[in-house]
Amino acid sequence: MSTKQSVPITVVSGPLGAGKTTLVNRLLADPGDRRIAVVVNDMGEINVDAELLADQSEDGIVDLSNGCICCRLQDDLVTEITRLAEERAFDYLVVEASGISEPISIARTLTVGTDETRLPERFTLDTTVSVVDAYGFWKAFDPDESLPDGAPDPQRPLTEVLVDQIEFCDVLVLNKCDMVPDAELDGVEAAIRELQPRAAIHRTTYSEVDPDRVLATGRFDFETARRRQGWKETLVGAESDSAARDAHGHDHGGLSAADAHGVESVVYRREAPFHPDRFDAWLDDWDGDIVRAKGFVWVASRPDTVLGVSQAGPAVQAGPIGEWGADEPETRFVVIGRELDGEKLTAELDACLVGEGEEIPAADADPFPRET
């Protein structure tokens, strides 16, 4: 690759569990004649998304974990992209933001840079994509209410981020349409359209969208984007004194994104298997404060199999996604939620571990795969 060749960037944002990784996996599986590199940001200490992508492309995936690229990891984002470009030839970059990232801050980092660092000029922000969970939106806001006046409830944590993610994008992927009755989808889309008059909206199931709708669209325009930030501040009743903000913008009021939105993550790791029935029962009994849970699980009925577990909203999926292979089996599970009691959660999960001498069902008698 010539060092002068420009590298367009697509940033994929959207709420926790909306289908961002599903979209990025599709882009990796069907890149056309592009060589795509990916930066994956996850707020948890372990980056489940990066591992879920890793099967499809062994290198060219950068994992930025344990923080948010819209605030604490801004400099790391620039440094890591620059390093990746030195080590590997690629001609398109996809950045998957964490579910709590504010896209305008990422856009600013990728265009004007930070105090410390700036991307080489050949990188150009091309498209900002928001993946929105149609089901979550439908449940959170009554589309019959008029938006923007009637809707986002300022008391609802994460609402501001969701509005930000809807408002600040060039392309909106309205995902999980299979979970919303057809009759309601027009109302959902109309409500989103009031918040987002400009973006191309694509309705999808499992983020199935033509790659040309989200890559190299040329739709990003920094000036337009910047003007619209003021509108967003009015809408959500945030401090309107944007002049007081520094050139790098939103810092969640001095807090990390997680703290500002009351969202935190708990990581559970164990080199011991779960009893399949007890773990299944635990999956049936999610604590309401859990917003998202995902990871890789070892169940005793399937010693060689990696069980992928993913919960987003009301849906819990748990099923085989691969083999442990040469790796020692180890459950690695991230739970994201509000005011989580990590000790209680850990104790509950520990109680699902297999006890000494306990009888284990065969794989064909265990409850997996399951989808609710």
Ligand SMILES: Nc1nc2c(ncn2[C@@H]2O[C@H](COP(=O)(O)OP(=O)(O)OP(=O)(O)O)[C@@H](O)[C@H]2O)c(=O)[nH]1
């Ligand atoms: N029913 C249904 N499930 C979906 C759809 N798209 C994604 N999912 C499931 O929703 C869960 C979350 O999808 P991901 O792609 O991991 O979501 P994400 O936005 O990357 O999640 P975070 O990175 O944790 O914020 C997974 O279990 C997906 O299989 C869809 O259109 N319909």
